Amino acid sequence: MKQRILVAGGAGFVGRQLVRNLRNSHDVCVLDSLKFGNRFDESDIASISLAKVDIRDWHSVAALIQSFRPEIVIHLAAIHFIPECERDPTLAAEVNVLGTMNLLRACPEGARFVFASSGAVYQPDNSPHDELNSVVAPADVYGLTKLQAEQYVRYFVRQRGLCGAIVRLFNVIGPGETSPHILPEIVYQLKSGSTTIKLGNVWPQRDYIHVEDAAEGFERVALYGDIPAGETKLVNLGTGKQYSVSMLLDQLRLLTGLPIAVEHDVSRARSVDRPFLQANIARIQVEFGWSPRVEIAAALQDLWKNPDLAPGLVEQLRGRL
Structure with a gap:
């Protein structure tokens, strides 16, 4: 079934691959600051809507979402290079936390909201990280911003009746x-x-997870599996x-x-x-039928x-x- 899907950060590393997976079967709108330029080719542009928007700009985010009325929001936009986050923690928090809050506030009630978090939220350990049992204690600014954003996702999902998913992504190559x-x-x-x-x-x-596997993982979480309104599913996305x-x-x-x-x-x-940083991926395999290839x-x-x-x-x- 064709759906209206907004991909925040859709011109980025994983986002561009995800948009290409979705564009022929769904109505796709890409929200991106284009920090790294517009790297879509002509066939991409012909089949998507592309809006240059900074997710820190509440009014622009709200106007775009009100116009497009997405049924699914996949939020990949972030500053995720750890040294950059350490150099400018204020900017990292503005983009990764405030930007997430802006998208959540504007998201239509009942929509599915898929948030790209990170394995960086886990406390360093020498065992595979499990979503329900591993200790959450970030060791860097990037992990802290992602954990804070996760908390806002859970809050607004409950408050606005969204169908939430937090995807803790590991290292993409x-x-x-x-x-x-x-x-x-x-x-x-x-x-x-x-x-x-x-x-x-x-x-x-x-x-290390290949970019195509990462994109397919987000696609599965966005389109499949049962997520009741007001609830948030939590899964790792890696290779194990x-x-x-x-x-x-x-x-x-x-x-x-x-x-x-x-x-x-x-x-x-x-x-x-x-x-060490390794994912236990049993939960995403069971909940959404995804496995790395x-x-x-x-x-x-x-x-x-x-x-x-x-x-x-x-x-x-x-x-x-």
């Missing part, structure tokens, strides 16, 4: 990155001709597997045939860095073949060489 995370940085340095790459910490282990940066480098050596060496760069090392080797091969990095990201990475 694949073509189309917009922020200088470690994998696009590695690929950019290698593509620039250097086999001795400058990196910060290489020991942290993360649950974790890899260190060193392990990824081993995979890239096999994939590229390059003699990749690492030079430790203190300026790239995060002062706040958890050792892309293995890590295929995800890295896809990224290597066609990085498709945002122009602004390329400029940032060029400046760090």
Whole structure:
């Protein structure tokens, strides 16, 4: 059944893939500040509505939603690069918390509201994080803003009779990155001709999910499963597997045939860095019938073949060489 779907942050890394999944079967409106530019092609533009709106601007958000009247809102818009959040916590809170509140206040009663939270809300642990049993205690500003936003989601879902879903997303990889995370940085340095790459910490282990799997996960949560009005479902979105940066480098050596060496760069090392981050994904599999399909080797091969990095990201990475 065709539905009206608003995707906030729909021009971003996961958002662009999600919009392409939805645009032929639904009426899709993308709300985005276009911080990274308009990266949709002509076929995308012909089949969606695109509104340049900053989610911090309540009046613009409210006017757009009142005009479009979405039946589903998928909220992906955020500042999610952890060093950026640490450098400017006020901006991170304005976008990630106030922006979320603006969307919730404007969301039509009875609509389904799907919020992209993060595995960063969990307390660091060496076991897979479970939505109902793992301790929630963020270790950085980004995680704090996402946890605060989750609380507003639950509140407004109850107050406005929305059908809520909180999706705690883990580390996304694949073509189309917009922020200088470690994998696009590695690929950019290698593509620039250097086999001795400058990196910060290489020991942290993360649950890496391919961008297509992430987009399909949000699609499943938005379109399927029963969510009664006034209630909020909570699920993790990851793969249930974790890899260190060193392990990824081993995979890239096999994939590229390059003699990749690492030079430790203190300026790239995060002062706040958890050792492990892995999702338990049983709940999303049961509640929404979703499971990841892309293995890590295929995800890295896809990224290597066609990085498709945002122009602004390329400029940032060029400046760090």
